[in-house]
Amino acid sequence: MEKKIIVSYKDLVVWQKGMDVDALLLEVMKMLNKMLSSLSEHAN
Amino acid sequence: MLTNEANVANEANDLTMDYVSSLISRREIAANTYEIRFTKPDGFSYRAGQFVNFGIEKAPYSDPKGMRRSMSLCSAPSEEDLRIAWRGSPSAFKRSLLEISIGNTFSIRGPFGHVGLPGEGSAIPLVFLSGGIGIATFRSLLRDNQSKGFPHGITLFDANRTESEIAWKDELPGWVGEKGRVIFTLTREDSPSWTGERGRIDESMIQRYVPDLGTPRFYIIGVTNMVKSLEALLLSMGVSPEKIVVEKFGDS
Numbered sequence: 001m002e003k004k005i006i007v008s009y010k011d012l013v014v015w016q017k018g019m020d021v022d023a024l025l026l027e028v029m030k031m032l033n034k035m036l037s038s039l040s041e042h043a044n
Numbered sequence: 045m046l047t048n049e050a051n052v053a054n055e056a057n058d059l060t061m062d063y064v065s066s067l068i069s070r071r072e073i074a075a076n077t078y079e080i081r082f083t084k085p086d087g088f089s090y091r092a093g094q095f096v097n098f099g100i101e102k103a104p105y106s107d108p109k110g111m112r113r114s115m116s117l118c119s120a121p122s123e124e125d126l127r128i129a130w131r132g133s134p135s136a137f138k139r140s141l142l143e144i145s146i147g148n149t150f151s152i153r154g155p156f157g158h159v160g161l162p163g164e165g166s167a168i169p170l171v172f173l174s175g176g177i178g179i180a181t182f183r184s185l186l187r188d189n190q191s192k193g194f195p196h197g198i199t200l201f202d203a204n205r206t207e208s209e210i211a212w213k214d215e216l217p218g219w220v221g222e223k224g225r226v227i228f229t230l231t232r233e234d235s236p237s238w239t240g241e242r243g244r245i246d247e248s249m250i251q252r253y254v255p256d257l258g259t260p261r262f263y264i265i266g267v268t269n270m271v272k273s274l275e276a277l278l279l280s281m282g283v284s285p286e287k288i289v290v291e292k293f294g295d296s
Binding site for chain 2: 033041043044
C-alpha cells in the first residue's frame with residue numbers, strides 16, 4: 001500500500017504502510033518550509 | 045542525529061501564534077543600513093538562517109502594503125535577544141522602523157525558512173555568496189557556527205556597492221574564524237585606496253578563492269536578480285544543484 005502527497009511538481013513525499021508518521025510529517029514540514037521560503041522575498 | 049535542516053519538527057513554536065516582542069535598541073551599522081535588537085518572546089525558538097513574519101504595532105506611518113514583512117533574523121539562537129538588519133528605503137514600513145520608540149512592540153510569527161548550517165558532525169566547507177543586506181542572514185549563520193564550534197571552513201564573498209555600505213565590516217573576519225576567509229568586493233566604487241576585490245562576484249573571482257568546486261556547499265543570499273544569476277553561474281560551473289542553497293531579498 002502506498003500513498004503520495006504531491007507537494008509540488010518536482011517534489012513528492014511518499015508514505016508507505018508502517019512508516020513512522022512523525023517521519024512523514026517531518027518531511028512534509030521540511031518541504032512546505034522550503035516552498036514558503038522560495039516564495040517569500042525578505043524585506044530586510 | 046538530526047541535521048539542522050531536519051530539525052524543523054523539533055521547533056515547538058505555534059506558527060499561527062503572534063509572539064509579542066519589544067524594541068531594545070537601534071543603531072546604524074553601515075551607510076543607510078540599520079540593526080535593531082528586540083526581546084526574544086518566551087517560548088520562541090528558531091534556527092540560525094531562518095526568518096519571521098514581522099509586524100510593527102503602533103507604527104507612526106501607514107503603509108499601503110501593511111505593516112508586516114518577512115524579515116530574516118540576523119541574530120543567532122545563542123544570543124539573548126533577536127535582531128534584524130535592513131537597508132533604508134522610503135517605505136512607510138522602513139521609516140516606521142527608524143522612528144518607533146524603545147519599548148514599542150512587534151508581533152512575530154514563525155520562524156520559517158530552510159536555510160541552515162549542516163548539522164553537527166559535518167565538516168563540509170561552506171561558501172557564502174552575499175549581496176548587500178543578504179549579509180544579515182549570513183551573520184546569523186556565522187555567529188551560530190562560531191558559538192557551536194563547528195569545524196566548517198567558511199569562505200564568505202560579500203558584495204556591496206560601496207565600502208561605506210559594508211555591514212559589520214570589522215566584525216566579519218572574526219566571525220568567520222581562523223579557518224575561514226572574507227572577500228569583500230565593491231561593485232560601484234573605484235577608490236584607489238580600496239585593497240579588496242572590485243566588481244560583481246563572477247566565475248574568475250570564485251575560482252581564485254574556491255579552486256575545488258565539488259566539495260563545498262554554496263549559499264547565495266541577496267536580491268532576487270543577483271541570486272538567480274549566481275545560481276545559474278554555479279550550475280554552469282558544474283556545481284550540483286543539491287549543493288546550492290538560496291534565499292531571496294526583495295523590495296520592502
